[in-house]
Amino acid sequence: VQPATGAWTKRQLHDQHVDFPSINRSISGKPYRYTYCATSPIKGRSGPLQGLVKVDVSGEREPEVWLPQPQEFLGEASFCPRAGSGPESAEDDGYIVSFLLDGRSQRSDIVVFDAQKIADGPICRLRTQSFLPHALHGSFSPELVPDQAQIEAAWSKKPTSL
16 A cells, blocks of 8 residues: 555465464564465365465565475464574564464474475474364563573472362
8 A cells, every 4th residue: 555645556465365474573563574374275265274374475475385284284373583683684584383283183283483494394393281272372472481490490390289
């Protein structure tokens, strides 16, 4: 949209159904180039959200898509900046974190992607202790991440009864 003239253009950025868009929150409210979304493997119509797509909203690059096994379903993507990245870093200098549900085994994994290489698939998969429902929402805030000493201290405490 051109605010001065009111002119606007419309274009399709991806030919598959998407939902749960996410951007690098450090540029929230400003022009951005990339958005990360859960996507369907079905082209041209709605389908189950299974994979991840990185869409270049400038249209300069084709969307990067990763699709899991047919029985797996990806949740909402959250952008996490790479440690040490700052205002001069590339917009996609970070990671995408999401939950991946395996409908066949009734298990869930936390999956981590390099935000610059989505099509390469997860660089890490962590099995959760519980089965997490599909479409669980989440976000990342570096201020809320405990350091290693805090994590170890929490794990060393004995569980208390109610």
